[in-house]
Amino acid sequence: MSQDNPGFDTLLDELPPHLADEDLPLAEAPVAAPRPRRDFAQMLRKIPVTLTLEVGSADITLDQVMALQHDSVVELDAVAGTPLVIKVNGTPIGRAEVVVAGENYGLRVIELADLDLLSIDAPN
Template structure:
């Protein structure tokens, strides 16, 4: 059995922060494991998360309106959103902003082409 503390599935936010490298290290840093050993363990640590399902959402745009305005929306209503046409769209993972993308069509289905990641360390992990 491992000496490492169990992973709390309800508290994974720190794995998606800009300090992703230290999150991957976990308790190893406190146990004074050499950096080279930590680097070798990265694939093993990442493998722990490979089967966790996440929801990937492409958000076109949004707007905040009052409930009164929403109640008055009819079939011919037009609601102006906060993005310009042609602007990159927000990619969210489990509701957290992950990067931006553009919509493309692949085999008659919508797809997205990632333009950039908000977290460079996470981007480096997937390359």
């Protein structure tokens, strides 16, 4: 008798003899067709990321933030005219300069880290 669930044993004892037969053949589960293995590098290429161009930053107090007004100026740690940091999902990957692309701002890549994502192997 089961210590965990004595009611289960009672249910088994009440089964009709033709259902309690342990020699009944088990139904074979349908076997799914093997899926073709996808190219891991190709899958990586489709992951959406956010590309940002960081002008600079400043460490200020919350009090200084609360004092900001319409014409306030906050000095950043970047020197004017130096290349800006390109980030992908917050991770620096290179440097660029701002350009005008149509009616929008764009960036011209000046320096790029060696991003060899294609050499990454799929996990086993």
